Amino acid sequence: MWQRILALITKEFLNLFKDRKSRFVTIVPPLIQLLVFGYAASFDLDHVPYAVYDRDHGQAGRALQAAFSGSPTFDLRYVIQRQDQIAPLIDNREVLLVLQLEPGFSEKLTIGEPAEVQVLVDGRNSNTAQIAVNYAGSVLNAFNGQWIARHQQQAPPTRLVSRAWFNPNLESRWFFIPGLVGLLTLVVTMVVTSLSVAREREQGTFDQLLVTPLRPFEILIGKATPGFVVGLVEGSLVILVARFWFGVPLVGDLAVLYLGLVLFLFAAIGIGLAISSLAVTLQQALLGGFLFMVPAVILSGFATPIENMPPLVQMITLLDPLRYFLVVLRGVFLEGAPFSILVHQLWPLAIIAAVTLSAAGWLFRHRMY
Amino acid sequence: MSRRVRGLLRKEFLQVLRDPSSIAIAFLMPAFLLLLFGYGVSMDASNVPLAVVVEQPGAEAESFASVFQHSRYFAPQRYIDRASARRALDAGLVDGIVLLPADFAARVKGDASAPIQLIVNGVNANSARLLEGYVEGAWRNWLERELGARAMPLNQPVMLQPRIWFNPGLRSRNYLVPGLVAINMTLVGALLTALVMAREWERGTLEAMMVTPVSMREVLIGKVLPYFVLGMGGMALSVAMALWLFQVPFRGSFWVLTLCAALFLLVALGMGLLISVTTRNQFVAGMVAIIATFLPAFLLSGMLFDIGSMPVVVQWVTHLVAARYFVAILQTLFLAGDVWGVIVPNALALILMALFFIGLARRRMHKHLE
Incomplete structure (x- = not known):
C-alpha cells in the first residue's frame, strides 16, 4: 500500500x-x-504631513509649533497664510492634518486660561485620522507637562500612567x-x-x-x-x-x-x-x-x-x-x-x-x- | 463592427452563459463578499472588557471606578486584586486593567498627584492604542467633574480640538466599504479573464481559430467585451449595495465614478488576460491569479494601511498595484467629492496601466505556433 x-x-x-x-x-x-x-x-504612522495656520503669531504659539515640528512623527509641509488655503491642501491629500492657532492663543496661555488648538484632519480613512489625532494629543500632553513644570502651576490631583504588556512600544x-x-x-x-x-x-x-x-x-x-x-x-x-x-x-x-x-x-x-x-x-x-x-x-x-x-x-x-x-x-x-x-x-x-x-x-x- | 467580431462575441457570450461560474464571479461573488465584509469589518470598538481593581475602597476610588459602568466603550469587570486581574489578562478575558493602588485616597488628598495605573494588552497595538485613548478620555471627564465639585480649575494649559473632515463620526465602514469595492473588482476582473485564453490554448481551440480569417485584434475584442459588460454589472451592484445597504455617503458625481470604474475594470481584465496569454496553462494561470491579486490589493492598496507611512521602497511597489489608484479615487468620490487633484492623476495612472496590460497581452497573442 x-x-x-x-x-x-x-x-x-x-x-x-x-x-x-x-x-x-x-x-x-x-x-x-x-x-x-x-x-x-502597520497602522503606525510615520512622517505625517501637516500644515500650520498660525493666526496668533505669539511666543507660546511658536513654542507649541516647535513641539510638533520637533516630533519625529510629524513632518511640516506648508505654512498657511490664508483660510482658503486649507481646503485644497486637505482635499488633494497634500497634508493629513492642519494645526490651527486662533488669535489670542499665546495671551490666553500666558494668563492661565485654557487655550484651544484646532486640528483639522482628513477623515477619508477614519482609522488613520484617529491615530493622527492620538499622536497630536500625546505631543500636546508632553507640551502641557512641560508648561506646568516651567510655570510652577498646580498639577492635577491624579494622573494616568499607562503601560502596554507584551508589546511595550505598541508597534x-x-x-x-x-x-x-x-x-x-x-x-x-x-x-x-x-x-x-x-x-x-x-x-x-x-x-x-x-x-x-x-x-x-x-x-x-x-x-x-x-x-x-x-x-x-x-x-x-x-x-x-x-x-x-x-x-x-x-x-x-x-x-x-x-x-x-x-x-x-x-x-x-x-x-x-x-x-x-x-x-x-x-x-x-x-x-x-x-x-x-x-x-x-x-x-x-x-x-x-x-x-x-x-x-x-x-x-x-x-x-x-x-x-x-x-x-x-x-x-x-x-x-x-x-x-x-x-x-x-x-x-x-x-x-x-x-x-x-x-x-x-x-x-x-x-x-x- | 465586423461580422467576424459579432460572431466571436456571440460565441463568448454563449460560453459565459453556459458555465454558470462566470455569472457567479460577476454577481454572486461581489454581493456575497460585500455583505460579509460590510457587516463584518469594523474598526470601531465598543464594550471592551476591562478589569477594574480597587485595592482599597474609598470615595474617590469608587467614583472613578464607576465611570466605566456608564460608558458604551467599556464592559468593566471588578477583580479583587492585581494577581487575579493579571491572570484574566493572560487568559484573554480582558483587554486591559485599570488599577487604583492602595495609597490612592491618601495621595489624592496630599500634594503629589496620585497615579492611576492602566495596563493594556499590547498584542493588538491598534486596539491597545484606542483603548488607551478611551480610558484617558474617561479619566479626563471624571477629573473635570471632581475638580468642578471642589471648585478647582482643571489645569490643562492647551486643549486639543480635533475636527475630522469628511467623516466626522469616524465611521470606519465609510472608508472600508469603498475599499472593499475596489478589492472585489480586482478579483472579479482577474478571475473572469485569467483562464479564458489559457483554456483555449489547452483545448486546442485557439489553433482552430488560427486557420480562420479572424485577426488577433478581433479575438482580443471578443475576449474583453463580454467580460467588461459582466464586470460593469458587478460594479453597479457593489456600488448600489454600498449606497443603500451600508449607507455610505456619496459626494462625487456618478459619471466620474462610471468612467473610473470602466478604466479600472479594463486594467483588471487586462491583467487577467496577460496572465492567461503568458502562462498558456490554466493550472499555472490559476496559481498566478491567486497569488497576484488578492493579498497585494488587500495590503498594498492603501485601503487598510496608510501608504505614506510605508518605507520608500515599498511605496514604489504599491505603484504597481492598480487597486491603489482606484481606492484613492473611490474614497475621494464617496467621502470628499470630485476633487480633481486626486482623481485626474490616479485616472491617468489607470489609463497607463490599462494600455500596458492590454498592449502587452496583444503583443503576446500571435497567430502562429511555436
Whole structure:
C-alpha cells in the first residue's frame, strides 16, 4: 500500500515542480510578498504631513509649533497664510492634518486660561485620522507637562500612567507579522491544493486514478502531501524571516507553534481539496478558492478585531481555521502563551481538519460526471 | 463592427452563459463578499472588557471606578486584586486593567498627584492604542467633574480640538466599504479573464481559430467585451449595495465614478488576460491569479494601511498595484467629492496601466505556433 501511495506522491510533486513556471510561482512570490507586506502592514504612522495656520503669531504659539515640528512623527509641509488655503491642501491629500492657532492663543496661555488648538484632519480613512489625532494629543500632553513644570502651576490631583504588556512600544508591526505567517501559509496551501483535483477532472485523468487499486483514503494522502510539504517549508521560512529579519520576539514554545501550524495545514488542505473535488472546471475551482480564501482572511481578525463584528458574523468566524491559527501565532510569538491556554484554539482546528479532510476523501468517489 | 467580431462575441457570450461560474464571479461573488465584509469589518470598538481593581475602597476610588459602568466603550469587570486581574489578562478575558493602588485616597488628598495605573494588552497595538485613548478620555471627564465639585480649575494649559473632515463620526465602514469595492473588482476582473485564453490554448481551440480569417485584434475584442459588460454589472451592484445597504455617503458625481470604474475594470481584465496569454496553462494561470491579486490589493492598496507611512521602497511597489489608484479615487468620490487633484492623476495612472496590460497581452497573442 505504501508503495502505491509513494508513487502517487512522486507523481503529484512532479506535476507541481516539473513545469518551470509553476515551480517558480509556488516558491518565489510568497517570499517576496512576505518582505513587502511585512513592511507595509502597520497602522503606525510615520512622517505625517501637516500644515500650520498660525493666526496668533505669539511666543507660546511658536513654542507649541516647535513641539510638533520637533516630533519625529510629524513632518511640516506648508505654512498657511490664508483660510482658503486649507481646503485644497486637505482635499488633494497634500497634508493629513492642519494645526490651527486662533488669535489670542499665546495671551490666553500666558494668563492661565485654557487655550484651544484646532486640528483639522482628513477623515477619508477614519482609522488613520484617529491615530493622527492620538499622536497630536500625546505631543500636546508632553507640551502641557512641560508648561506646568516651567510655570510652577498646580498639577492635577491624579494622573494616568499607562503601560502596554507584551508589546511595550505598541508597534503594530509585531501584531501583523505573525498574522502574515498565517495568511501566506494559507495562500500557498490553497495554490497547491485547490486546483489539483479540478485539473485532473478537467483533463479526465482523475477517472483513471479512480479505477486504479488506490483507495480514496490513499488518493487523499497522495494529494495532500505536496500541499503539506510546501506549506510546512514555506511556513517555516516565513517564521524565520519574522523572527530574524523583522525582529519580532518569539517568546513562546516552538512545539506549540508547530502543532498549530500542522493542524492548520491539515484544515487548509482539507478545504482546498474539498473545493477542488467539488469543481468540474478549473474556473470553478479558482472561484471556490477565492470564495473561501477572501472571507477567511477578512474574518480571521487579521486586521479588524473579531470582537467588533456583529454576533452573527462572529459565529461565522468560528468556522474559519485562520481565526484559531492567528491566536496561536500571536500567543506564541508575543505572549509566550502555554499549551494549556492555546489548547482552546487547537482542538477546533483539529475538528475542522478532520471534517474537511474526510469530506474531500468522500467527494473523490461520490462526485462523478 | 465586423461580422467576424459579432460572431466571436456571440460565441463568448454563449460560453459565459453556459458555465454558470462566470455569472457567479460577476454577481454572486461581489454581493456575497460585500455583505460579509460590510457587516463584518469594523474598526470601531465598543464594550471592551476591562478589569477594574480597587485595592482599597474609598470615595474617590469608587467614583472613578464607576465611570466605566456608564460608558458604551467599556464592559468593566471588578477583580479583587492585581494577581487575579493579571491572570484574566493572560487568559484573554480582558483587554486591559485599570488599577487604583492602595495609597490612592491618601495621595489624592496630599500634594503629589496620585497615579492611576492602566495596563493594556499590547498584542493588538491598534486596539491597545484606542483603548488607551478611551480610558484617558474617561479619566479626563471624571477629573473635570471632581475638580468642578471642589471648585478647582482643571489645569490643562492647551486643549486639543480635533475636527475630522469628511467623516466626522469616524465611521470606519465609510472608508472600508469603498475599499472593499475596489478589492472585489480586482478579483472579479482577474478571475473572469485569467483562464479564458489559457483554456483555449489547452483545448486546442485557439489553433482552430488560427486557420480562420479572424485577426488577433478581433479575438482580443471578443475576449474583453463580454467580460467588461459582466464586470460593469458587478460594479453597479457593489456600488448600489454600498449606497443603500451600508449607507455610505456619496459626494462625487456618478459619471466620474462610471468612467473610473470602466478604466479600472479594463486594467483588471487586462491583467487577467496577460496572465492567461503568458502562462498558456490554466493550472499555472490559476496559481498566478491567486497569488497576484488578492493579498497585494488587500495590503498594498492603501485601503487598510496608510501608504505614506510605508518605507520608500515599498511605496514604489504599491505603484504597481492598480487597486491603489482606484481606492484613492473611490474614497475621494464617496467621502470628499470630485476633487480633481486626486482623481485626474490616479485616472491617468489607470489609463497607463490599462494600455500596458492590454498592449502587452496583444503583443503576446500571435497567430502562429511555436
